[in-house]
Amino acid sequence: MVAVRLLRLAGVPILQQLHIEQALLRTDSQNWLVVNDGSSVPAIVMGISGKAEELVHIDKAIEAKVNVIKRFSGGGTVVVDENTVFSTLIMNAASLPHVECYPRPIMRWTESVLQPIFCPYGNFRLACHDYVFDENKFGGNAQAITKQRWLHHTSFLWDFEDKRMALLQHPARVPPYRKGREHLQFLLRLKDLMPLRSAFLRQLETAVARQGFELQEASMEEVAAILNKEHLQTTRIIDL
Amino acid sequence: SDFAQEELGDIVYVELPEPGSNVTAGETFGVVESVKAASDVYSPISGEVTEVNEALVDEPAKVNSDPFSGGWMFKAKLSYSGDLDKLLDSGAYEKHCESAGDH
Numbered sequence: 001m002v003a004v005r006l007l008r009l010a011g012v013p014i015l016q017q018l019h020i021e022q023a024l025l026r027t028d029s030q031n032w033l034v035v036n037d038g039s040s041v042p043a044i045v046m047g048i049s050g051k052a053e054e055l056v057h058i059d060k061a062i063e064a065k066v067n068v069i070k071r072f073s074g075g076g077t078v079v080v081d082e083n084t085v086f087s088t089l090i091m092n093a094a095s096l097p098h099v100e101c102y103p104r105p106i107m108r109w110t111e112s113v114l115q116p117i118f119c120p121y122g123n124f125r126l127a128c129h130d131y132v133f134d135e136n137k138f139g140g141n142a143q144a145i146t147k148q149r150w151l152h153h154t155s156f157l158w159d160f161e162d163k164r165m166a167l168l169q170h171p172a173r174v175p176p177y178r179k180g181r182e183h184l185q186f187l188l189r190l191k192d193l194m195p196l197r198s199a200f201l202r203q204l205e206t207a208v209a210r211q212g213f214e215l216q217e218a219s220m221e222e223v224a225a226i227l228n229k230e231h232l233q234t235t236r237i238i239d240l
Numbered sequence: 241s242d243f244a245q246e247e248l249g250d251i252v253y254v255e256l257p258e259p260g261s262n263v264t265a266g267e268t269f270g271v272v273e274s275v276k277a278a279s280d281v282y283s284p285i286s287g288e289v290t291e292v293n294e295a296l297v298d299e300p301a302k303v304n305s306d307p308f309s310g311g312w313m314f315k316a317k318l319s320y321s322g323d324l325d326k327l328l329d330s331g332a333y334e335k336h337c338e339s340a341g342d343h
Contacts, residue, residue, distance in 0.1 A: 048271060048278045049253035074253075075276035102247040103277035129276045143277035146268065173252075232268075 002031065002095045004208060005218040009036040014043050014080050015069055017088075018235040020223055022072050024090050025144060025151045027229040032090040033208050033215065034153075037201055042081035044068045044167060045155075046238075047142055050077055054169065058240050061167050068238045073153065074103075075129070075142030077168060083159035085190075085197070087204045093148040095213075101148055107141065110152050113211060117203045121193040128175030131156075135177045136188035158190045158197055242307045243337040249275040251303040256292040256313055263289060263316060265323050270313065272303065285323040287316035 009017065017036050024032050044056055044066055052058060052068050055077045061068060066079075080086075089110065093101040099109045111126040118124035122133035131139030131154065144151045165183055178186050194200055209215050245251065253273035263269045263283040270281050292314045296302060303311040318324070328336060 047273070047276070048255070049273050072278060073276075074273040074278040100247070103249060103275035103279070106277075107275070141276055143275075144279075145277055146280040147282075 001214040004031040004213040006215040007034045011040040013041040014039040023227045026231040034088040036086040038082040046077045047075040073142040073144040085156040088153035090151045127177045138188045245304045251300045254296040254300045287318045291315040
């Protein structure tokens with residue numbers, strides 16, 4: 001059975017989580033599932049091509065003391081805090097020979113992995129690379145791909161604060177299913193559908209294990225050793 | 241390559257090396273973003289970057305629409321001409337892609 005190292009985190013700030021992920025992707029050769037139950041430090045996180053002046057109300061972010069981070073993966077801008085649940089898969093393409101190491105096949109596979117979790121609660125699907133129920137978004141996805149190894153991470157909106165979401169500008173590129181709606185109108189809180197946050201976290205692990213993988217719990221000591229290896233580290237807080 | 245741009249999807253962002261920097265055959269020289277994914281791109285040769293295609297900053301989709309001409313990424317002074325011998329010509333690459341699609 002193919003092994004997947006399981007790293008359970010709780011309240012780890014998203015900047016630290018992203019540093020861990022980039023190190024695991026670039027310096028380690030094992031498969032990983034990282035689950036972080038909330039970011040204790042709220043932040044706005046842009047994808048690799050994001051420009052803060054186009055995506056964020058900078059003056060409001062400064063006033064709210066919310067950092068803007070540029071991450072190493074693609075995708076859009078998310079607001080994260082203690083009510084965001086994160087899951088990240090880092091896989092060797094060889095461990096999934098039927099999944100081509102390109103963005104769309106990877107996302108189709110991850111959608112299929114999560115279907116059993118969400119289908120009981122509504123019409124779950126991947127819409128323009130977001131996780132939605134009908135046409136309401138509850139999860140944002142992004143990926144990084146390197147040398148037959150890929151990372152897919154998701155931020156799930158267990159809950160969110162309207163005033164933090166208001167720190168984001170209306171982006172130039174929006175998915176068609178948004179249909180001109182304001183941000184708050186097209187987002188959905190998972191807590192309004194699913195009974196228990198702790199159960200959801202466990203289901204994320206079970207969903208991966210159901211694919212035939214053996215989850216092996218990892219420690220922060222092991223991760224610290226990986227972080228110390230020399231590697232390309234590009235995730236950073238943007239100077240506003 | 242044309243195969244890669246089709247598999248990656250619409251390119252929305254390209255990160256290129258700085259002129260004067262060195263690239264290494266088989267190693268990452270930059271990143272492209274498509275379909276919410278940042279994908280490393282690998283140099284076919286080793287050498288010093290002499291010029292990059294600045295047009296890709298404003299028009300990254302050129303990589304999709306014109307992969308073998310207007311979508312060029314960088315020019316370099318080869319440090320080892322033997323790197324060229326390891327590369328596939330267009331006919332051989334097409335055969336390689338066809339056999340990859342069969343799997």
